[in-house]
Amino acid sequence: MTDRYAVIGNPIGFTKSPFIHGTFADATGQDLSYEAIEAPLGDFAGRVDQFRAEGAKGLNVTAPFKLDAFVYATELSDSAKQAGAVNCLKFEGDRIIAENFDGVGLVRDITVNLGVTMKGRRVLMLGAGGAARGALLPFLRQQPSELVLVNRTLSKAVALAEEFAGRGPLIVSGYAGLADLAEGYDIVVNATSASLRGEMPPVPGNVFQGAKLAYELAYGKGLTPFLRAARAERVAKLADGVGMLVEQAAEAFVWWRGVRPSTAEVIAKLTVPLS
Ligand code: ATR
Numbered sequence: 001m002t003d004r005y006a007v008i009g010n011p012i013g014f015t016k017s018p019f020i021h022g023t024f025a026d027a028t029g030q031d032l033s034y035e036a037i038e039a040p041l042g043d044f045a046g047r048v049d050q051f052r053a054e055g056a057k058g059l060n061v062t063a064p065f066k067l068d069a070f071v072y073a074t075e076l077s078d079s080a081k082q083a084g085a086v087n088c089l090k091f092e093g094d095r096i097i098a099e100n101f102d103g104v105g106l107v108r109d110i111t112v113n114l115g116v117t118m119k120g121r122r123v124l125m126l127g128a129g130g131a132a133r134g135a136l137l138p139f140l141r142q143q144p145s146e147l148v149l150v151n152r153t154l155s156k157a158v159a160l161a162e163e164f165a166g167r168g169p170l171i172v173s174g175y176a177g178l179a180d181l182a183e184g185y186d187i188v189v190n191a192t193s194a195s196l197r198g199e200m201p202p203v204p205g206n207v208f209q210g211a212k213l214a215y216e217l218a219y220g221k222g223l224t225p226f227l228r229a230a231r232a233e234r235v236a237k238l239a240d241g242v243g244m245l246v247e248q249a250a251e252a253f254v255w256w257r258g259v260r261p262s263t264a265e266v267i268a269k270l271t272v273p274l275s
Helices: 017-028 044-053 066-072 078-083 102-113 130-141 154-163 175-181 225-232 242-257 264-270
Strands: 003-009 032-038 058-061 088-092 095-099 122-126 146-150 170-173 187-190 213-216 237-240
Touching: 003 017, 003 044, 017 032, 017 242, 017 264, 044 066, 058 066, 058 242, 066 095, 078 095, 078 102, 078 130, 088 242, 095 242, 102 130, 102 213, 102 242, 122 130, 130 146, 130 154, 146 154, 146 175, 154 170, 170 175, 213 225, 225 237, 242 264
Parallel strands: 003 032, 003 058, 122 146, 122 187, 146 170, 187 213, 213 237
Antiparallel strands: 058 088, 088 095
């Protein structure tokens, strides 16, 4: 029987996940179907109960339900616990097993697809919301020489750093203090939601000097103000989050099906040129 999977969110109309997983399934010969479910706001659990009752095997979870999925799960992986959010579920009988592949997908995109080493490098991360939180531990596992976390609301960055104390060389700063700290970052990651509104986090221009990579977590927006600023400072590589999107999907696919799909072709198909 064909195994059923889906992505669940609200709204869900623009999701690329059915295309990505459909392509993976075709390429690997896996017998599965993958749909998009728009759950009512406030009834994530009811809609997932229904999908499970229909025999579904798993779900990708997107906004605004990543915390609902965290609560709904019966078993949380370390990465889900540390991210405080869930982006993938697997159903096995009564077990609801939860994962979060966003951070590992981002690291894989940076290190494998873009070929940029994080070990021993200085990394600057802008933002201290859900996206930044999910990336912190996977980043620290790469053993950067320093990971500087900057947020507009400094208290949020401080709270995050306290939570991850002892896990690696994490330093917190406000945007105003960044000019003093900036002595060359190798990788600058925009994990704020500023680009979704066409805004630019208030970084001093010199944060990009000498950087090898500027990475925008948002995807499909072309040259955001952040990437535009990085280009103006001649950062060698610019990337948006399309690779992260496809890599987290690939991690989910391996977890569900035991087969690793190749991602290059799917990333190429979904890439919006950065110009
Ligand atoms: P997500 O899950 O996408 O991370 P979030 O949890 O709402 O979304 O977090 C949004 C992040 O973007 C926060 O770090 C926010 O900064 P504050 O904590 O100070 O609000 C950051 N952010 C949003 N717009 C920004 C802007 N124009 N400049 C700088 N940071 C911004």
